[in-house]
Amino acid sequence: MDEVREIIKKGDNFLLTTHIHHDGDSVASELALALTLKKLGKRFHIFNNDPVPYRYKNFPYIELATTQPPPFDYEFIFVLDCASLSRTGKIREKINFENKTVINIDHHMSNERFGDINIVQPVSSTSEIIYDIIKDLVEIDRDIATYIYMGISTDTGGFRYPNTTSHSLEIASLMVKLGADPGKIGELVWFTNPERRIKLLGKVLTTLDVRDGVAFIHVTRRMMEELGANEDDTEEFVDFPLSIEGIKVAVFLKERDGGVIKASLRSKKGVNVEKVAREFGGGGHKNASGFEVNGYDMEKLKEVLMEKICLS
Ligand SMILES: [Mn+2]
Structure with missing residues (x-):
């Protein structure tokens, strides 16, 4: 220093x-x-x-x-x-x-x-x-x-x-x-959200999919386009699925151009999601990590993630 x-x-x-x-x-x-x-x-x-x-x-x-x-x-x-x-x-x-x-x-x-x-x-x-x-x-x-x-x-x-x-x-x-x-x-x-962000949040929360202590939400290009929203508007959305009682890991999947999916992972109760992100070439912290992948659809990626997330 x-x-x-x-x-x-x-x-x-x-x-x-x-x-x-x-x-x-x-x-x-x-x-x-x-x-x-x-x-x-x-x-x-x-x-x-x-x-x-x-x-x-x-x-x-x-x-x-x-x-x-x-x-x-x-x-x-x-x-x-x-x-x-x-x-x-x-x-x-x-x-x-x-x-x-x-x-x-x-x-x-x-x-x-x-x-x-x-x-x-x-x-x-x-x-x-x-x-x-x-x-x-x-x-x-x-x-x-x-x-x-x-x-x-x-x-x-x-x-x-x-x-x-x-x-x-x-x-x-x-x-x-x-x-x-x-x-x-x-x-x-x-507390300075544009209206489109809150409307997008409403749509994104309808995608909530809870599987064995892991809660997924996702956003598609189309959902964002319909509201004139961008990826900035989705910041912190992942906190909502994480806020559910009993959930240990929350995953937010964002569809990007060219078939790319960006995944944001958050965890509670000491679960390490940094390790999971690293397996996909990403990184972050134990409680908050992320990565980008190509060649998966949302469903397939959820299945692979369920295998990799170890809820010890
Ligand atoms: Mn930082």
Whole structure:
């Protein structure tokens, strides 16, 4: 960590990126680091595969998270909240890694340690690690505090998931003291849904299929097209099947273009779904993982998953 702090102090050209299909923590860790670099008067640029999802659109300085290549040459590349370089999507092909120092900061234990410097810790969120890095570098203002709080609160499902620790809560508390507003952040993230999202949720919940402690839901391209919805609109849908009493694993299958199915897995009661995702070339955490496959229909994939999910 000291090494990264030295780089931030001494360096001047930083490129920041994160994983495809952002979530709160990926946006928050990028912006918290970017606003720190801004305070220090450094040159930086955020270059992402995807635009920022609607639910983060009213956060401060969110326009800094671009899908445009950097306008200057950079020396250091921060890859945040990203277990492998392929998870950056097209960014991996669009940026020049030659003679650059790659700094990999993540909390996924499946992380491939692809950086020149790797900071991989089993904490709630990448935002939590970013806090530990920047806390002595700058005075944390309200905007930075807002992002750190948002990243921790989204990756812990509003401080409800087992990855919530006293350290995450301590940082969250400190961020509130420094100006983060839990009610306002909660409203922006969880109570600013577009109508189409709730209509889509209604359709998706009709697909609920419970088999021996495993609950499946799915969404098809057609269901999304009918409502003008996109995949961002399905974020956290998987929490609904997981909320059923007695369910140990919830699986959300999303049909993507070209016959690809994206699977999101969540578990309770100590069941390890990271192992299952890894068998399909994916990854994540013990309680939350995901993967993509080609060549399966929903039914076949459910059957194969039932075999692989070991409810010990
Ligand atoms: Mn994360």
